[in-house]
Amino acid sequence: MSTSKSINTSTNTAPQSGSISQLFPQALWQWFEQICAIPHPSKHEAALSAHIQQWAKAQGLPVLVDETGNLIIRKLATAGMEDRKTVVIQAHLDMVPQKNADKVHDFLTDPIEPWIDGEWVKARGTTLGSDNGIGMSSALAILGASDIKHGPLEVLLTVDEEAGMSGAFGLKAGVLEADILINTDSEQEGEIYMGCAGGVDAKIHLPTQWQEAQPDHLAYTLSISGLKGGHSGVNIHLGRGNANKLLARFFAGHALELGLSISHIQGGSLRNAIPREANCSFTVPVEKLDLLQQRVLQYQDMITTELAATEPSLKLMLSDCSAPERVLQHTTQQQLINLINTCPNGVMRMSDEVAGVVESSLNVGVISTTEDSIHIICMVRSLIDSGRSYIESQLQSLCDLAGASVQFEGCYPGWKPDNNSAVMAIVKSTYENIYHREPEIMVIHAGLECGLFKKPYPHLDMVSIGPTIRFPHGPDEMVNIQTVGQYWTLLLAVLEGIPRK
CATH class of the missing domain: 3.30.70.360 (Alpha-Beta Plaits)
Structure with missing residues (x-):
């Protein structure tokens, strides 16, 4: 498939100091800066969820909070894309709270302090929350954009992924309308995940x-x-x-x-x-x-x-x-x-x-x-x-x-690979067209929520992508700036290339 010329494929990472909100893509990083400012460790995501709900309602976007606390936000297709299959972009609201012994930090009240270190964004003495804050930020940035082409869209933000996946366990049939799910919780650019471990x-x-x-x-x-x-x-x-x-x-x-x-x-x-x-x-x-x-x-x-x-x-x-x-x-x-x-x-x-x-x-x-x-x-x-x-x-x-x-x-349960996945083929060909190299099709040993989504939604065609994140779940966690731009470019191109119903 071909990609639209209007999609920005820049991997610009400047500036390398100051606020992360000036990095590319700005809308994503601006959201990530907001997310870092609101404490959201596992089982304590209410304040962040409320902030997102208030913003979505102000944008005129339909918002649903299910019995478990999962957040579902919908957005109509852009002009000319109404006949495309519905896509749900999925991320989790919570982050792992870990800090160095000498760091004074209360994860229930204190903001995460992100900073730019060369090619990476890190946090000062704590986990960064790029797992899965970058994926969440990309979904919210797309919801707020007026210049991104996409079909009918849903965003699913689950609770408590890191401490038991209770949000994914509690998701019931009939809530989502999507045909395709794009999970944003992978942690290596250039790899497309189509399966994961159970636990x-x-x-x-x-x-x-x-x-x-x-x-x-x-x-x-x-x-x-x-x-x-x-x-x-x-x-x-x-x-x-x-x-x-x-x-x-x-x-x-x-x-x-x-x-x-x-x-x-x-x-x-x-x-x-x-x-x-x-x-x-x-x-x-x-x-x-x-x-x-x-x-x-x-x-x-x-x-x-x-x-x-x-x-x-x-x-x-x-x-x-x-x-x-x-x-x-x-x-x-x-x-x-x-x-x-x-x-x-x-x-x-x-x-x-x-x-x-x-x-x-x-x-x-x-x-x-x-x-x-x-x-x-x-x-x-x-x-x-x-x-x-x-x-x-x-x-x-x-x-x-x-x-x-x-x-x-x-x-x-684990997420059993589907070699006939249509969305996986779309992501793969889109990646090749943009970056002129083949991505790796992978199965990850970490647990993704995709396996749990298959029970209430067995028809969902699923794939997982994300930027390069190193050392998640520890204070050394960092996310590569350039790969965030690459992930964003790929995600937008995939949304534009979703086939008709």
Whole structure:
């Protein structure tokens, strides 16, 4: 197909300093600046949703908020495009709230601070929210434009994608009118996604038995920080350190030798983010303190050598803390250490069908201590249901051995590739016509909402595109400026090339 000469194919990224609202395309970046200014972590998207609703109504655009909180906005076709198939552009309203330890930031009240660093837009000490704020901004910019050609249009902005996909789960049949869905949550320019992994949350509970702490023992906290973290789907194959696993590894090797008694353990904050920080408080006999300090230094040397290429900022810190009233009984402590130390983590299997793509993985995401239990939340992903089921079976067996229980919640299906997808063919040919090179047709290991949309809307022809985003779900998140322009140009050309009904 041919593309309209009126579409701007510029990849201009100037200026490289100052406000992001001056970048190309301005309408998109102006929306992203507004989005950054309104706190919108998962489960707290109401203020951003209200802002968008107010704007849409002022534009005379029909707005619907469904029972789950998803936002649907409609726009009539531009002149001469009324007979085209209806397209829904889809993004999610929420963002992952992660920050560096030294960053003072409240995600419920404080704005994200975007800034331009050469070819990239980053945030100061926090996640940027380009996942999926750029996609959302593109949809809103198109809704507000008067010079973009498109057929009947819907914009679907879902809630809570990052923390359970409850918005996609709650979307009911009969709400959307579209024939085609363009998901904007992909994170690599030049790649067209036509499938994704499914997943499930594994919630492990280890009952705890406590005993009084020895009054003559010293109290310390061992902390691990400075890890890169990242998206537990997109970045799981990069060999990054998992703070929870690294912490357990130390105690598995030295708790008995040093006579350590654990009083509290915590690590990570999101099940779909590779944990960057973890800490464990414990008591140690006075006569073992020197040996403890030696072992911590030896362990630090070992893991910094192992992870020198992937985790250059890794930090291990031993600090004194307040003496606890109680510590874990020996049996519970050994169960806990063994459970975390042996729990699978990372890539479980690579795909046989899609070269270079992870088939199945597991992320030991969050550990927390309560009055009567230690809680561990893992994120299981797989391109195939049997792969996910096998990991569930492994976790069940492990928990049976460790005296723990596990519940599997929030299971969502993968998005099965459709090699006959008409919209995928349109996006591919449009990309080739604009950029004179073939895009890669991909399946992504991360979870997209597309698989869930297929249940209420089995007829939907779906594709996913987006700009290049690096290190989502962590404070190093950044989006490439030039590729935002390329993504925008492609999206507009695709909308103009949508076929007749």
